[in-house]
Amino acid sequence: MSQARNSLTRTALVHLALASYAIISIFPVFLTLINSMKDRNAIFRNPMQLPTPATFDLVGYTTVLGQGDFTTYFQNSFIVTVASIALVLLFGAMAAFALSEYRFRGNTLMGLYLAIGIMIPIRLGTVAILQGMVATGLVNTLTALVLVYTAQGIPLAVFILSEFMRTVSDDLKNAGRIDGLSEYSIFFRLVLPLVRPAMATVAVFTMIPIWNDLWFPLILAPSEATKTVTLGSQIFIGQFVTNWNAVLAALSLAILPVLILYFIFSRQLIRGITSGAVK
């Protein structure tokens, strides 16, 4: 009996601890979202209060959407992220297939070479990357960002995908070979569809740092036409630092896409972490 009560107290304590930490985690986001929909006075007077009909005001959003070029920024971020992920997945999967499927001289060496990038951040090469981009005329283009993010994403993609490709059954591939499929068809038509869950995991892991990156947009593509959301909101918030409605609305707008993407991919993400990351 006392043991049952003991474990009940323990469960309650665990819930208390987890719930408190969960509140600490989401409170700032919650605070931003509710205040972005209030009028200026209410933001200052009652920051903790939910918007009421009397204090509800979307002036921040109209300012941001009217003055900031947020749609362009969103579009840029979207293009860069989607293009980079597509290239990372395609090139990464091809390389992973070569490394996991064929035995050839230099296989291990190539694997190690491609793995260096998991631990050494690409940012350390910035000085020469910028030089190269200037030399090839790619500064202030989205292509520059796509190239950098593709290079950045490939090591982890190869690493995760080659682990998964090793689990694809050899019988299946050999059956394909006997039926006269070329190596390319075996890769694109047999193997790729089978590793789709792993591809989704890689996509999510690749996406978050690209969407949120500030460093490379700041350095490689700071022009008005190529700004990403992260860089755009950084500059926008800096300019409007006294217009709290606009600042909070800009913050909320920048949070929303991540929230949406997260809810689309969260199952995949959690499955990816819990199955593959720690082995």
Place this chain on the structure above:
Amino acid sequence: MSDIPSSHAAAEPIKRPTRWHIGIFLLPAFIVYSAVMILPLIETLRLSLFNTVDGQSTFVGLGNFKVLFGDERWAADFWNALKNNFVFFVIHMLVQNPIGVALAAMLSLPKLRFASFYRTAIFLPTLLSFVIVGFIWKLILSPIWGVSPYLMDLVGLKSLFSPWLGKPGSALIAVSLISVWQYVGIPMMLIYAALLNIPEEVVEAAECDGVTGWSQFFKIKLPLILPAIGIISILTFVGNFNAFDLVYTVQGALAGPDKSTDILGTLLYRTFFGFQLQLGDRSMGATIATVMFLIILAGVSLYLFAIQRRMRRYQF
């Protein structure tokens, strides 16, 4: 890496048709990765040995490093940034990782309700960009808005409030804790995964022997998740010594107040690009990047050769 494999296939003792497809599968990844990541990295390391003398790029050997470590003007900034970076890292190791382990240990309790809600909520900040995180916390901690004083008043601690981000003594700790707040989800998830991977027989055997609760965690589970803790430590190390964005968004490129939050990333940015009155300096930028590279390389090597090897025996 000149050995594009397909060219070798023909030379192998068993005569086989040249397997061009291997090269074709590897080539795109190899080219992009080499051209945009590895070559620039090498070129940056090389640039650190050059400097502009009389308008000409000249080989100066380790001259730039001598300036960085020894010249009064540079050395003060560099050692300050390095010291701050260590503090930044130590706070992550002491706060973020233990909290992450504790949260994961609680989350992995069997039959815990709402576990996926807690997990989602705690992981959420990790997905936000630094721009958002930086500004939200700047607003919350700002004395102008009054959210923090108000909240502290609720628990009777209002007198302890001060503008932490604005004081040289506390700014670095405040920024580090914001970063901890954002990233605690990563150690939590990795440890959570490691805990779920512990075979049930091990836990059951422990229970049969009467090892439960705290002592079960410390004596059975903790040793088994040490490899995961090792991975987290090295990820934290690489991430921290490469950090830039959060300090930049919270405290600006000057990493104020009075450079008290300056870390290697912000120093690299200011040096390379210049800021306000400071002119950008490519060679010194490359030199700082090289030092960062060496620090990260040392950390990674230490982990791979000294720590991970020893941990192998714990894995199942």
